[in-house]
Amino acid sequence: MKSKITSALADFFFEYETPRQVLVRNRRVGVVCRLIQLGVLGYIIGWVFIYEKGYQSTDTAVSSVFTKMKGVGYTNVSGTERVWDVADYVFPPQVNASFVVMTNYIVTESQQMGKCPEVCAEALSPFPLPRKTLNVSVQGQMTGVCVNATKTCEVLAWCPVEDDHTIPEYVHSSWFSNCKLILAFHSSLTFSHTVHVMIQTTYRDIKCLHDPVTAPLCPIFKLGDIVRLSGFSFETIAKVGGAIGIVVDWTCNLDANVKHCKPQYNFHGLYGNPAEPDKAKASVGYNFRYAEHYMENKTQKRTLFKVFGIRLDIIVQSLARKFDIIPTLTAIGSGVGIFGVATVVCDLVLLYLLPKREFYKNMKFKYTDIQKPVSSNVKWTFKKKGKTGAQELLSRSEHQ
Structure with missing residues (x-):
């Protein structure tokens, strides 16, 4: 058990894994990839750096x-x-x-506190009002008295009350x-x-x-x-x-x-x-x-x-705005990450849209079967023959 744990830790700390890369010679996929990369590059340079000034920090x-x-x-x-x-x-x-x-x-x-009739744009209707209507109007406190001459209510207010229904010329x-x-x-x-x-x-x-x-x-x-x-x-x-x-x-x-x-x-x-x-x-x-x-x-x-x-x-x-190294590196890092969009799109085209998609899947992914381990002779042939050995290994697996 101790040796297994030691071996696992050694493999974790002292080994490096790299993703498998496949060079695909296909004009359509290559053109799509370059167009996407050019679009991302134009976005980073034109929008992020030139228009939005992504290399500068801002302050109010x-x-x-x-x-x-x-x-x-x-x-x-x-x-x-x-x-x-x-x-x-x-x-x-x-x-x-x-x-x-x-x-x-x-x-x-010359306004002074007292009782006087309201000034309205139009006479109230119906008239007269009940004499005990004691509520507050816009111009003062109603007394409950009706004024026949003006057909308005009497109010307790600053008298004479303001008449603002007609605005004079400036x-x-x-x-x-x-x-x-x-x-x-x-x-x-x-x-x-x-x-x-x-x-x-x-x-x-x-x-x-x-x-x-x-x-x-x-x-x-x-x-x-x-x-x-x-x-x-x-x-x-x-x-x-x-x-x-x-x-x-x-x-x-x-x-x-x-x-x-x-x-x-x-x-x-x-x-x-x-x-x-x-x-x-x-x-x-x-x-x-x-x-x-x-x-x-x-x-x-x-x-x-x-x-x-x-x-x-x-x-x-x-x-x-002023130049700052932190937003500059952040903008560059986010732009580099967006370049991965080209890889994702091209992989989707290769694996699901092209006629030879099964061939590209076999080249991109390496399948293993724990029930049938690969013999040492096959491993040796793969290492020695390079690309030819890889194709031979795929053909053998298909026959099996």
């Missing part, structure tokens, strides 16, 4: 964006003149990666069309893990103006150009508001000089489809309300603003 960026609004606007609504600066039309005042630029508004002045058309508003970006980002590098947008001409063709790197934009590049009608979006995404895209190949790492700016409308008519869109517009409170004759009052504006969301997306 830790980034920040600073924005600044410039421009002063002028409006004349019903004879009331007013000048609007950045503190009036930008929300929030400390501009960050998401902010709103006011383009239209509805103002309700009031900032003059200074928007005259390009008084400029938006400036100062973007910076740091790539980590793969490489530590600080990249910041710089532009020598601070008086430049962004143009996709002539000045694609300029970080200063007109609001009108942003709306136009996003695919929307400026007149519509200025009246009812909307949302636009500004994508700052950093795609950098850090194997080259870092000065070639430059941002690209893209603009996308974030609601509806720009190709559809405005009335067909499911959701059009963006608005919110805010109030300015003050005291008058010891009475608390407020001025309510319903603001229509363009919400600008700045989105930074980044991808840095």
Whole structure:
């Protein structure tokens, strides 16, 4: 028993087994094999290395964006003149990666807490309502009293209540069309893990103006150009508001000089489809309300603003690539493994599709029968005669 175990261990550690190979001279199989290998080689070189950059490792960026609004606007609504600066039309005042630029508004002045009739687009029906209907409406707490003059319900609210059923034409058309508003970006980002590098947008001409063709790197934009590049009608979006995404895209190949790492700016409308008519869109517009409170004759009052504006969301997306030996070896190893597909396909053709498939099976596989061991003379003949001896051995086995 000990000798058997020792012999088995010696055979395991000190012997090497190699797969049997058969050289097949067949033009069709050879052409199929080479075509598959060429296809795999083209995939590895063209797709993995050239297109997907499989020899590089990737990383995203830790980034920040600073924005600044410039421009002063002028409006004349019903004879009331007013000048609007950045503190009036930008929300929030400390501009960050998401902010709103006011383009239209509805103002309700001198509101104070009290009881007054609701304002509805159409009179309620049936009318009058029961006097004890005490629920909350959109504009306040119902008192259960009906107002015959307006055919609406009386509410406890800030009076007079806001009437926003008719949206005025956008009031900032003059200074928007005259390009008084400029938006400036100062973007910076740091790539980590793969490489530590600080990249910041710089532009020598601070008086430049962004143009996709002539000045694609300029970080200063007109609001009108942003709306136009996003695919929307400026007149519509200025009246009812909307949302636009500004994508700052950093795609950098850090194997080259870092000065070639430059941002690209893209603009996308974030609601509806720009190709559809405005009335067909499911959701059009963006608005919110805010109030300015003050005291008058010891009475608390407020001025309510319903603001229509363009919400600008700045989105930074980044991808840095740099050569790395580990993904390179991984890509090469996986490519070499795919070469085995050619062998599998050719074996299937040889063993199952060709007319001489039985002959190829006998050449590829060596069959043994433990009940009839092969004699030493036959083994000697196989070793001495080479290929001729192998054919003779196969013929003998077939006769047997």
